[in-house]
Amino acid sequence: MRGELRCPLCGFRTVPSAVPLPCPTCRVPLDYRPDPPAGSTAAGLTGRGVWRYAPFLPTVDPITLGEGGTPLIPSLRIGPRLGVNLLFKVEGTNPTGSFKDRGAAVLVAVLRSFGARAVADDSSGNAGAALAAYAARAGIRAVLYVPAHASGPKLAQIEALGAELVRVPGPRERATDVVREACAKDPDLLYASHNASPYFVAGLTTLAYELGEEGRIPDHVVVPVGGGGLFLGLVQGFAQLRDRGWIGRVPRLHIVQPEACAPLVRAGGGGDPVEPDPRATVAEGARIPRPKRGREVLAALGAVDGDAVMVGEEEILRGQAELAREEGIWVEPTAALAVAALPALIARGTIGPGEEVVLPLTGHGLKAVNPC
Ligand SMILES: [Zn+2]
Structure with a gap:
């Protein structure tokens, strides 16, 4: 994959991987830095929406539901x-x-390119709904870890899109711990963290x-x-x-x-x-x-x-x-x-x-x- 990952605080650099570890020094999530092909210009862009900017995104087969290109x-x-x-x-x-569809479209496409068959996240909100939709489109299982008390239209949307829900008792942060543990145990389940x-x-x-x-x-x-x-x-x-x-x-x-x-x-x-x-x-x-x-x-x-x-x-x-x-x-x-x-x-x-x-x-x- 073109581009590299970089620490936003100290400049540590590494190659893209499916679920990158945080910076070994600063312990913060890394950023993706694109490396567009020579000659990529605004005039050369085609299509509309998120994938119009494909030269400046990770090189993957796009997954699209018509995201981006908003008025x-x-x-x-x-x-x-x-x-x-x-x-x-x-x-x-x-x-x-x-x-969040902009982020989920690219994230799920990248994880699919790394061979993901199942993705997990801790969200009962818009990120969860976006991940569920793009995973469904990609033919990948989505498992969402949500607080036990979560409800409302976003949760209904997540369920309608076929994601599996795992309800986690306790405070919101507990869902983050549990999704990490689940991904550590199951090598087929990749942590698609919208936050990291x-x-x-x-x-x-x-x-x-x-x-x-x-x-x-x-x-x-x-x-x-x-x-x-x-x-x-x-x-x-x-x-x-x-x-x-x-x-x-x-x-x-x-x-x-x-x-x-x-x-x-x-x-x-x-x-x-x-x-x-x-x-x-x-x-x-x-x-x-x-x-x-x-x-x-x-x-x-x-x-x-x-x-x-x-x-x-x-x-x-x-x-x-x-x-x-x-x-x-x-x-x-x-x-x-x-x-x-x-x-x-x-x-x-x-x-x-x-x-x-x-x-x-x-x-x-x-x-x-x-x-x-
Ligand atoms: Zn760093």
Whole structure:
């Protein structure tokens, strides 16, 4: 496979493998660095969606359900009211309803190329649904380890897509331990960790490629952050575009977390990104008290001159309602984190009047509606 794996903190390098170990020194997950064939240019791209950027992804046979190629839609009311040029990247139009399809398509394709017959992950959310869909498409078994109390539309989606569910009693982190143990015991079961795999994040870089190809690089991108994969994918993608001369500069990228669980925002001034007392939040996709890539996110945030803000539950729900009623775009509460953060980012002067701001709207509203 073309490309290499690299530690984002110390620069340790190694060749791609199916389930790479963390950096031996820093103990953090590695990143995938592409090595496109000579002469790969924007003008030479073909097709649409994630695999349009195949020269800049791991070299594998693609698996596709039509992921990526999502619309970039101007705000008609929220942006003008706030005095900024606001655009929405509507990721809810992906096949399973969230941006995670970009990562899962690439990750499952890579694992299949390494001969995987079964993949496992610990997610009862959007990543689990995306993995279940792409595993089904690839003809690979998917086993998802979920907290015993998990329920809701995402779990229904995972089950409908034929993944096997293993319910794990205890706190959320316990599911991560159990999936590791299961993969260690069964050599046929590969750990397809959406939080740690370099290939998942590589798939997410395509969101930056799409924005770059639109030709107008925004001043700011505001990103809801739980594990930090989307933020890192965007940072890596924009850096690659800049290094290849496709764009002249990288936008400032800011992170948003719910007050109920904001380990990265609270650690912004130094210290470990750990939330000691996570509370329940409507932004369920961002309730990750110990993000595996937390140190990498904080390092990258400094490199892109990013700000970090947290928002309360009422602000999140208000942002969700405004997007739906004023713009016609219904998102799940986690996706509304970005719009909820705009007033604070403007008030503190991070975003100036008339500047261009892109919000990736990460997941569809149907993802968080409880069935009657
Ligand atoms: Zn390292």
